[in-house]
Amino acid sequence: MITEFGWQHLVTLLLAARWTILVSAMAFAFGGVAGFVVALGRTARSAPLRWLTAGYIQIIQGTPVLIVLFLSYYGFSIVGLKLSPLFAAALAMTIYASAYLGEIWRGCIQAVPTGQWEASSSLAMNRWQQLRHVVLPQALRLAVPPTVGFSVQIVKNTSITSIIGLVELTRAGQLINNAVFQPFQVFILVAFVYFVLCFPLSVTAKRLERRLHAHH
Amino acid sequence: MVYQMDFSPLLTQLERIAQGAVLTLELSFVAIAMGTLLGTAGAIAATYGNAAVKRFISMYVESIRNTPFLVQLFVIFFGLPSLGVQVDALSAALLAMSVNLGAYATEIIRSGVQSIHRTQIEAASALAMTRWQMIRHVVLVPAFEKVYPALASQFTLMMLTSSVISTIGVEELTSVASQIDSLTFRTFETYILVMAIYVGLSLLLRAVFFGIGLVIFRRKRRVEFSGVTR
Numbered sequence: 064m065i066t067e068f069g070w071q072h073l074v075t076l077l078l079a080a081r082w083t084i085l086v087s088a089m090a091f092a093f094g095g096v097a098g099f100v101v102a103l104g105r106t107a108r109s110a111p112l113r114w115l116t117a118g119y120i121q122i123i124q125g126t127p128v129l130i131v132l133f134l135s136y137y138g139f140s141i142v143g144l145k146l147s148p149l150f151a152a153a154l155a156m157t158i159y160a161s162a163y164l165g166e167i168w169r170g171c172i173q174a175v176p177t178g179q180w181e182a183s184s185s186l187a188m189n190r191w192q193q194l195r196h197v198v199l200p201q202a203l204r205l206a207v208p209p210t211v212g213f214s215v216q217i218v219k220n221t222s223i224t225s226i227i228g229l230v231e232l233t234r235a236g237q238l239i240n241n242a243v244f245q246p247f248q249v250f251i252l253v254a255f256v257y258f259v260l261c262f263p264l265s266v267t268a269k270r271l272e273r274r275l276h277a278h279h
Numbered sequence: 280m281v282y283q284m285d286f287s288p289l290l291t292q293l294e295r296i297a298q299g300a301v302l303t304l305e306l307s308f309v310a311i312a313m314g315t316l317l318g319t320a321g322a323i324a325a326t327y328g329n330a331a332v333k334r335f336i337s338m339y340v341e342s343i344r345n346t347p348f349l350v351q352l353f354v355i356f357f358g359l360p361s362l363g364v365q366v367d368a369l370s371a372a373l374l375a376m377s378v379n380l381g382a383y384a385t386e387i388i389r390s391g392v393q394s395i396h397r398t399q400i401e402a403a404s405a406l407a408m409t410r411w412q413m414i415r416h417v418v419l420v421p422a423f424e425k426v427y428p429a430l431a432s433q434f435t436l437m438m439l440t441s442s443v444i445s446t447i448g449v450e451e452l453t454s455v456a457s458q459i460d461s462l463t464f465r466t467f468e469t470y471i472l473v474m475a476i477y478v479g480l481s482l483l484l485r486a487v488f489f490g491i492g493l494v495i496f497r498r499k500r501r502v503e504f505s506g507v508t509r
Contacts, residue, residue, distance in 0.1 A: 121478070125480075126478060127477060137466040141467045225349070233350055245361065247357075247358035254347075254351070258346055265341070265345055
């Protein structure tokens with residue numbers, strides 16, 4: 064049945080946007096934890112640990128997120144498990160985010176001058192104490208702007224989870240379009256909702272970056 | 280239950296996979312060429328244009344950078360025909376990729392253009408260069424040299440993003456993969472193989488762009504290979 068495109072559809076889109084936000088938040092939280100581990104691995108003293116995490120980053124950053132998503136959605140069927148689209152989406156986005164955040168944060172850790180490491184080791188701090196009390200607090204300040212900037216990529220990339228049938232913003236747009244058949248209006252509106260989610264993040268990232276550089 | 284990996288059903292499909300990979304590369308190269316042209320024009324307009332032009336460019340860049348590529352693709356592929364503009368899947372894909380990459384390239388090249396010091400431009404006008412000579416030799420070439428690494432990684436990202444094109448039925452690598460998946464039921468093996476191919480393609484692109492960079496930017500090559508520290 065063809066109905067007119069109207070307010071009730073906007074409400075549907077906004078309700079579906081909750082799933083976009085949920086998947087983004089999960090990707091950011093879990094990807095952040097995993098990414099932190101990756102960043103520590105990349106800056107570890109043990110060479111095999113550095114190679115392992117470097118290889119992980121190379122592979123994930125060299126693969127489309129869509130392929131990571133397909134692998135996590137269909138991949139578990141080989142051990143007889145059937146994942147829900149939500150779980151597969153969260154898993155794939157977590158893997159994706161961990162590789163990018165890991166690489167961003169590696170840069171931030173390495174940007175802290177070596178003198179800081181040397182000074183803290185001369186104070187008889189062990190490696191973990193050095194990280195915890197000296198290096199990470201300084202790295203964190205550098206990490207905030209690019210991390211906020213990357214969150215925009217996470218939100219946008221959740222759109223591909225529509226392909227495995229998760230009814231988030233993009234999928235909801237497709238479903239509404241199937242009912243009203245006004246693709247231009249529907250997808251422009253979908254794009255607008257994404258814009259409303261992402262633009263404040265972009266602006267914040269830019270502002271934070273400017274403030275960081277103003278100090279020097 | 281222990282799963283037995285079996286890649287043998289894929290062996291008969293290697294030719295199609297190769298065709299998909301070639302189409303992915305072809306789409307990427309056209310998009311890179313178009314995107315770079317758009318980005319260069321956009322960066323010049325955003326720097327030297329009047330207020331209205333600047334506002335238009337910034338609207339273009341921000342609207343593309345804050346919306347997903349998939350939705351941009353749907354607006355073009357499903358939206359434009361409903362407005363009476365007929366587009367086939369391949370043109371829609373190329374248009375979406377070019378417009379998307381163009382926005383990112385505009386932003387990257389603009390930051391390079393704006394990093395050119397004012398004294399360089401004053402020096403150019405002291406040498407009686409015309410405005411166009413100044414933009415070409417004094418602004419664009421050094422600007423490109425500065426932002427080339429960022430531009431190259433954006434190009435590689437575009438190649439990876441092109442996997443999304445499979446949703447509108449263009450038979451690039453990801454699309455071929457899902458066809459082979461439904462033909463052989465070797466889902467895991469298919470996507471692992473395709474993942475490896477994508478990793479290979481992105482390494483290949485990175486090597487190619489590094490090589491191109493050495494050829495294009497002669498000054499940089501001299502600096503990097505003569506041991507002169509800057």
